[in-house]
Amino acid sequence: MYSFIKKLLFLLNPEKAHHLTFSLIRFPGFSSIGSKLFNKKDPRLKKTVFGLTFNNSVGLAAGLDKNAIAFNELGDLGFGFIEIGTVTPKPQPGNDLPRLFRLPKDEALINRMGFNNEGVMEAAKRLKHRKDKTVLIGGNIGKNKLTPNENAVDDYVICFNELFDVVDYFVVNVSSPNTPNLRALQEKEPLTALLRTLQDLNNQKTKQKPILLKIAPDLTDLQLDDIIDIIKSTKIAGIIATNTTISRDGLSYEKAEVENLGAGGLSGKPLTKRSTDVIRYLKNHSNNAFPIIGVGGIHSAADALEKLDAGADLIQLYTGFIYHGPALIKEINNSLLNRQHA
Numbered sequence: 001m002y003s004f005i006k007k008l009l010f011l012l013n014p015e016k017a018h019h020l021t022f023s024l025i026r027f028p029g030f031s032s033i034g035s036k037l038f039n040k041k042d043p044r045l046k047k048t049v050f051g052l053t054f055n056n057s058v059g060l061a062a063g064l065d066k067n068a069i070a071f072n073e074l075g076d077l078g079f080g081f082i083e084i085g086t087v088t089p090k091p092q093p094g095n096d097l098p099r100l101f102r103l104p105k106d107e108a109l110i111n112r113m114g115f116n117n118e119g120v121m122e123a124a125k126r127l128k129h130r131k132d133k134t135v136l137i138g139g140n141i142g143k144n145k146l147t148p149n150e151n152a153v154d155d156y157v158i159c160f161n162e163l164f165d166v167v168d169y170f171v172v173n174v175s176s177p178n179t180p181n182l183r184a185l186q187e188k189e190p191l192t193a194l195l196r197t198l199q200d201l202n203n204q205k206t207k208q209k210p211i212l213l214k215i216a217p218d219l220t221d222l223q224l225d226d227i228i229d230i231i232k233s234t235k236i237a238g239i240i241a242t243n244t245t246i247s248r249d250g251l252s253y254e255k256a257e258v259e260n261l262g263a264g265g266l267s268g269k270p271l272t273k274r275s276t277d278v279i280r281y282l283k284n285h286s287n288n289a290f291p292i293i294g295v296g297g298i299h300s301a302a303d304a305l306e307k308l309d310a311g312a313d314l315i316q317l318y319t320g321f322i323y324h325g326p327a328l329i330k331e332i333n334n335s336l337l338n339r340q341h342a
Contacts, residue, residue: 059293
């Protein structure tokens, strides 16, 4: 069924296809049909990580439901957790159109969306209407484009406070390549200060929420070592590895054709190996000191198992979900059950 829908959607501009898909998902009765077809409700799939119990290990990465519009319906399709955002304190339109491009021969996407969202307060309002609180919600938070890096911490604090009562965990996004100078916040000194501020706020709460850091796949081993030290020193809950890459390696398109698409983060199959390598490096060099959510190029159950074997505790889908639909969630969960019986 999804292969037919995808053919129609892929005839449209990618961003128009995205909005149409959300309209379909939210159409009355659609998610109940999807739930019957794809939602593998099996208690054996439950997994507890950083103090939270997930219905299953397969989540939806940030970027698809930026404004917390369809998290209930996406949860019905079988995800164990949904990450909304990235949200910023103030609404912003994001970068100029076009800003999303398909590379179907490689099952990849290039995007330079630029944190387009309606602002954190709108997301917080919608999240108060959660239908199923067993499908956990993560809040991916960032800074506004016009906020200078020296004031970035203020933006993250605003988002943290606004979302605290309506999400189950937080993700600090300093790794998107589509907001000018954002990745400079991954440097050791500013990142330590940012995470320490958020963790201090967290510690003042009656019940703390896990805070995770989302990192780029383009970091060197020395930078990954710094990340490990920062996670340990700030005592945040873990890492999401990885965001999109600025690399264009491994594509089957002509170089000029890719360059013509312009800047942006590449996701999908070309990222599979690098994201897995980052997960493995973090797990081994930290001596398994913190949980990792693995994301990047998961297009099959085999890809998912490879991420988990490399050291991921949970996984997330984004581009693989766009290319393969909700059947991929069910396929992965079936493989996890089969592995339990092996």
